Amino acid sequence: MNDAVYLNFGDIVATILILGIPTILIFFIIKAFKRDKERANERLGLEKENAVMLQKRINELNDRLVVVEEKLKEAE
Numbered sequence: 001m002n003d004a005v006y007l008n009f010g011d012i013v014a015t016i017l018i019l020g021i022p023t024i025l026i027f028f029i030i031k032a033f034k035r036d037k038e039r040a041n042e043r044l045g046l047e048k049e050n051a052v053m054l055q056k057r058i059n060e061l062n063d064r065l066v067v068v069e070e071k072l073k074e075a076e
Helices: 009-075
Strands: none
Touching: none
């Protein structure tokens, strides 16, 4: 009897496809999630900066309103 092992090219290709395609898909999905997370963090940072700027403007307008109200009280 011959105990030699024969490799079938079709089996090799099938194994590569069965293991390779899901691995590649998982890699790209993880990469997309990481990229999306980075973008979300950038957007969050920009929103925080925008909120700080808006709060400063509100405070400035409030200060100006207080000054106007004081002048109106003095005019009475």
